[in-house]
Amino acid sequence: MKKSGRKEETIHSRLRSCRAHKNFIRWVVLGVFLLCAVCIVYPFSPRNEQPAGSVKMVVLLPGEIDDQSWNTGNYKGIMECRKALDVELRYEKNVSEADSEAMLRWYADKGYQFILAAGTQFEEPVSAVADEYPEVDFCIINGRESSGMNVCGVYPKEDEASHLAAVIAGNLTKSGTFGIIAGYPSEPMEELLDQYEKDVRSITKQRGFQKPEVFRAYANSWEDVQMGKDIADQMIAKGADLLFIYANKVGLGCIESAKENGAKVIGFSENQNQIDSDTVVASVEFDFGAIYKWTISQYLAGDLKGNKTYGIGIKEHIFKPLYSDAVPEEIRKKIEEEMRV
Incomplete structure (x- = not known):
């Protein structure tokens, strides 16, 4: 027992x-x-509200600031933000993808606390570097992915802006044939171009065009002006009377072609009307001043969080339609209605 x-x-x-x-x-x-x-x-370090002058910040730009497109807009926004918020916000232009990791590390090693990179092409380099610098915070402007406690993305809702461009183009075309020219294919680029194409097809059909046509091409470059001209020449030869361009310096060649061949252009991200208002009949400008002021203010207030992306658009008043005399009041009123939120 x-x-x-x-x-x-x-x-x-x-x-x-x-x-x-x-x-x-x-x-x-x-x-x-x-x-x-x-x-x-978990929110970014420093994770508390910061005095504006106490944080060293920098923006990496992928190209020259005179491209009359993405880089010009970002540069103007940085300057406006500097003045409005009285912050130390410098910029580094012409940062290639090949050099981006080294440049990110250089600024992190120099004690910069908030490093911004303007473009989706910086998503992978930022992800590769961020873990090495847990006390530094990173933000990708136009970033749709953010991987890391100290990484976020802030992007303009470009599909909203391309919808506005489509309303203008769809109501202006005389041939019902459109050309789209972009820099590189990417998921965000595809989304905004798909939105534009869907909308111009719908609008032109409502106007009585039976078979609207849309040609799309990528230059696989942001800098090759001649490539832009060659692509535009081909599209115009096929009947396109309106070109929609989002390709940085490549777009300058597209505008040159349109001018020579009597086609019209809808500019995007920057005010391209000022290049040639007889050719660029309208632009949907991004207010990068508003984008940077929103982003920096949120960061200084401790309200940005890692592993998160933030989309801002019409509701935040970051898009500005700009017109030449070729755009009648009727179309302008349609845009006003679209922008009421």
Whole structure:
């Protein structure tokens, strides 16, 4: 009997040990889950409200600031933000993808606390570098992906802007044939161009065009002006009377072609009307001053969070339609209606 009792005691001891082990595992799993949840939503370091002059910040730009497109707009926005918020916000122009990781590390090593990179092409370099500098915060302007506790993305809702461009183009065309010329294919680029194409097709059909045509091409460059001209020449030869361009310096060649061949252009991201208002009949300008002021203000207030992207658009008043005399009042009123939110 005593021997049997010892066996029962041993069995019960083992059962208790097993239960304790299971409970321990449950607590470990729960702890890991809670830690992950905190990591996902934890705000940026410094994570508290900061005096404007106490944070060193820089923006990396992928091209020259005279491209009359993405880089020009960002540069103007940086200058406006500097003045409005009285912040130390410098910029580094013409940062290639090949050099971007080294440039990110250089500024992080120099004590910059908030490093912004303007363009989706910087998403991978930022992800590669951010873990090495946990006390530095990174933001990708136009970024749709953010991987890391100290990485976020702020992007203009470009599909909203391309919809506005489509309303203008769809109501101006005389041939019902359109050309789209962009720099590089990417998911955000495809989304905004798909929106534009869908809308111009719909609008021209409502106007009585039976078979509207849309040609789309990528230059696979932001800088090759001659490539832009060659692509535009081909589209215009096929009947396109309106070109929609989002290609930085490549767009300058497209505008030159349109001018030579009597076609019209809808500019995008920057006020391209000023290049040649007889050819560029309208532009949907991005107010990069508003974009940078929103982003920097949110950061200084401690309200930006890692592992998160923020989309801003018509509601935040960051798009400005600009017209030449070729755009009648009727179309302008349609744009006003579209922008009421």
